[in-house]
Amino acid sequence: MRQTLFAFIKNFRNFLWRIFHKDNPKLPYIIIIIVAFIIVVGGLNLFIELTETLKEEMLAQYDQQISHFITSFRTPSLTEYFIFMTNVGDIYGYLVVLILALIISLVFFKNWRYIAQTLLVLLLASISNTMLKRFIDRARPGVEHLVSVETLSYPSGHAMSAMAFYGFLIYLFYTFKMNSWLKYITIILLLFVILSIGISRIYLGVHYPSDIAGGYIAGAIWVFFCILIFNLVEVFRRDPNT
Template sequence: MKKTLLTLIQRLKAFLIRNFHQYNSKLPYIITVVVALIIVIGGINLFIELTEELKDNLLPQYDQAITDYIISFRNPTLTKYFIFITNVGDFYGYLIVLAISSVISFFVFKKWRGVVQTILVLLLASISNMMLKRFIDRARPGIEHLVSVETLSYPSGHAMSAMAFYGFVIYLFFRFKINRFLKVAIIIFMAFIILSIGLSRIYLGVHYPSDIAGGYIAGFIWVVFCILIFNLVEVFRRDPNT
């Protein structure tokens, strides 16, 4: 990622130098950040518009069919599991995971940057989720809720935060120089948590499947955006010409 960004910025610098007499060495970085922001905002808006179009057509039918299928498996054992896993995707769950991650980062990898970046990604996802919920204003499913909820439905905050938080953790572990099999096992486990958290919200009756899909997509957009920005900052810091 860093090499790709560096190549892109060097080409942008060359273009700006050729076409503009007054050249600012920071301009390529500013342009890259603006483009990244446009991609994120555009991607979210596009998905919202698509969802609004489908809301009056096929989407409710698919939501109902998938929800009916999932809740048909309700039993005491699965209910206990999904209540537990949905708590993993809540505030205290992330607090525990962050505490464990901080200990590992300090004693094993001797780095704090990854933990700080993960917290930032989670905060951005959480704040934007609240804004999206208010903008779309979709009510919760009118079926039995197995857990209490207070906010609006679309997109799912649990799904969005899970994708942003655990998705970024997957990226960090992908970069770590550790045993390959251990790395693959951790990544698969994290992906399983993301999937389980989203599924739990449908099973517990508090979200439509489309809420989960929306949360996953919005969370993924934040992961990609933050990865780009964090790597861009690192390239900027190491660039001797800035």
């Protein structure tokens, strides 16, 4: 029994050495897969915990306080800005960004794979958001809406799609070999877009803050889940016998 245990430990150690050897070309993909898996599991747990507290009084108080704070800043110019940002997080906004991204990918990277991956993440987030809304069935806030809405409230489709779409673009830009200043300025800009789209939904009176939080979490889950899958595909593509 002892010899069997020692043999197992030795084989497992050799396996880890082969996987995590510094010269292993698959090492970056494997590390990303492990990190993405941990985040997906943690994100699912966080989303479930938040969803289970939707009808609790304490969460309702936080929603009311945060919403009142954000809407207290309403001005004509700020309203115009947040209506613009909420449109950026709608279907026409994504179409414009996708067309621009497709042109950039074909001209500079000679590859449309990144656009296909980003579009897949957005589609998965959008479809799952519709299903979650119907399953959870949370009504919109009973305050003045500055834009028209037709669907249910939780999780926010705008927040979820923005996190999925622009969040995956952040991952892509982080992996690109390009000027560091341009890379990080772009990432900060995309983070600002995600944040502005989420705040716009509270500002315009069509979502509770918890809707936005749930949308961000669910969108991030799809981002990291797709990162996990895409990197697994890359590992097996590099070595089909893995």
